[in-house]
Amino acid sequence: MQHLHHFYIDGAWTPPHRLNAIEVVDPSTEQPIASLALGAEEDVERAVTAAASAFPRWSGTPLMERKAAVARLAEVYQRRGEEMGAAISREMGAPIDLATTAQVGSGSGHFQTFLDLIDGFEFEEWLEADSHCHRILKEPIGVVALITPWNWPMNQIALKVVPALLTGCTVVLKPSEIAPLSGHLFAEMVAEAGIPAGVFNLVHGDGAGVGSALTAHPRVDMVSFTGSNRAGVAISKTAADTIKRVSLELGGKGANILFDDADEKAVARGLASCFLNSGQGCNAPSRMLVQRGIYEETVAKAAEIARAVQVAPASLPGNHIGPVVSEAQYERIQGLIASGLEQGARLVAGGLGRPEGLETGYFVRPTVLADCTNEMTVAREEIFGPVQVIIPFDSEEEAIAIANDTVFGLTNYVQTADLHRARRVARALRSGMVEINGVGRSWRTPFGGYKQSGSGREGGLWGIEEFLEVKAVSGWDGAG
Known part of the structure; x- marks a missing residue:
């Protein structure tokens, strides 16, 4: 040791x-x-x-x-x-x-x-x-x-x-x-x-x-x-x-907005981002907002993808997710999944308890909760685990309202073939970052959020300026 x-x-x-x-x-x-x-x-x-x-x-x-x-x-x-x-x-x-x-x-x-x-x-x-x-x-x-x-x-x-x-x-x-x-x-x-x-x-x-x-x-x-x-x-x-x-x-509680013209990889992309690092990311798109016309097929696809995610010890090579960091974190995630089920969410993948064959370790089943509302605890609190919450919406205005109805404002995501709509929605979202159609951030992108997601920015030029004071000196050339 x-x-x-x-x-x-x-x-x-x-x-x-x-x-x-x-x-x-x-x-x-x-x-x-x-x-x-x-x-x-x-x-x-x-x-x-x-x-x-x-x-x-x-x-x-x-x-x-x-x-x-x-x-x-x-x-x-x-x-x-x-x-x-x-x-x-x-x-x-x-x-x-x-x-x-x-x-x-x-x-x-x-x-x-x-x-x-x-x-x-x-x-x-x-x-x-x-x-x-x-x-x-x-x-x-x-x-x-x-x-x-x-x-x-x-x-x-x-x-x-x-x-x-x-x-x-x-x-x-x-x-x-x-x-x-x-x-x-x-x-x-x-x-x-x-x-x-x-x-x-x-x-x-x-x-x-x-x-x-x-x-x-x-x-x-x-x-x-x-x-x-x-x-x-x-x-x-x-x-x-x-x-x-x-x-x-x-913290964050990112919304991933899927319009009915989203590309065929949008659901898989969203689940992969949500489950990355066992869901332990402040910018995880943990709320998937899905337009009504593609809602049921999206739920079915998300369930299929989640069931296929492998969970295994961190020491093993391969493309799987590992445990969450601690017993306290594991118990907190279990409590949040339970609260979602109690409040009316439909369990379509995963759920309570450890994955089969992993009785030791803080392993969480990759979980998808459908038919959620934005008032549920799982839609309000940062879960920090491999749990995808799915919420239906009808109009662009409703999607924006749901996405912004949170104390957080770190990263939101927009999936649509209509770039004019994507830009319009990006402007309306109250968050420090917005990703459109899976295009990730640059190394030079300022990282940070609105509201209770924090203050200040890290990364790029903004990350340098965070550590500087500004001094104004007049009369530098001696002129009055």
Whole structure:
């Protein structure tokens, strides 16, 4: 069993102020695979002090030197990708093929995108093209606390760490205590890449302990958090006392609108997106809205597709889905499926309990619930499991109204052969992202949502600007 009993602070692996360890469990086997030390306020203090001390030196380092350091980290990350994939698969249950491709690959994609974009980024510019009186400076915000989730660990760590370091910020990372192996390995890569001491620090811990201490710390200038809405609310309240910037990427309840002229692959595409990563994605299209004329055939097709989805342990190769991350998550999903059935949903695939032959592990049956209404609990709450909810609609206006009738607003999806309608609907949907006919996002796409799906944007140029303050200087050329 792996022992993660040290934190990476000020360029060295150091023991915690006091040992308070928990078990990390493999969701495929329900067996402990690691012992994790949880940090305390004293550990957070050491890490923040190290980051604050390193900030003047790192922010003053020429951009090309910062870029070279991040490029070295990217090279180490790429070289140790197989090791990273294995860690992700064991800690949170992503099938090994998915873990070594999409999970690890998401980190690689963000590394390369930010390294490409930083060359052309304007850290200084004139307010007015025809005057040299007013200069706009974009400067690193300072010490940043990065709190990342378990479902796409390297996607979120790369989205936060890479632009923070490139812009000149120093960071303290707290990965999820449920799936900490990948974050710990990332810190090893930072050390191997020779990132200067204090620029990157890692403290393991839970939200109530390390997360709260980071959020409240007066020397932390910004908190970037990805996770649950409940935690996002708590972070916002705690951070308010010191008026620090807070960037939140929270939940979603995406609507996938299938009009009666949707292409023949639309249903399969929707189910694949909904069930990806065992349904554990904030941008999963978990509500499928289907126009009445194709409703019954869509329900039948969705049921057939769901029944064919294979479920197996994460360690096995192949195109299957693995377990959900924990017993608590498994029980929550079971409760939501039960509530759907109690409230009148029609079960057409899957249902309660584990798939046949998988009595051990947090495995969920790929489930389709038809004849749902948008008032049902399964249509209101983020399930975070392989559960597809299907709701009928008649008109374009009704589909938009149903899609927007949610506290969330992360990603919505539109399937239609009529591009004029697709664009019209995309404009009307209240979400930070809309995908039309299965065309996915670019690496440079800003990721983030409206309403209770969060604030701020990650990825691309927007992800760089998140970590910068804007300073306006007048009289730059001495003119009055």
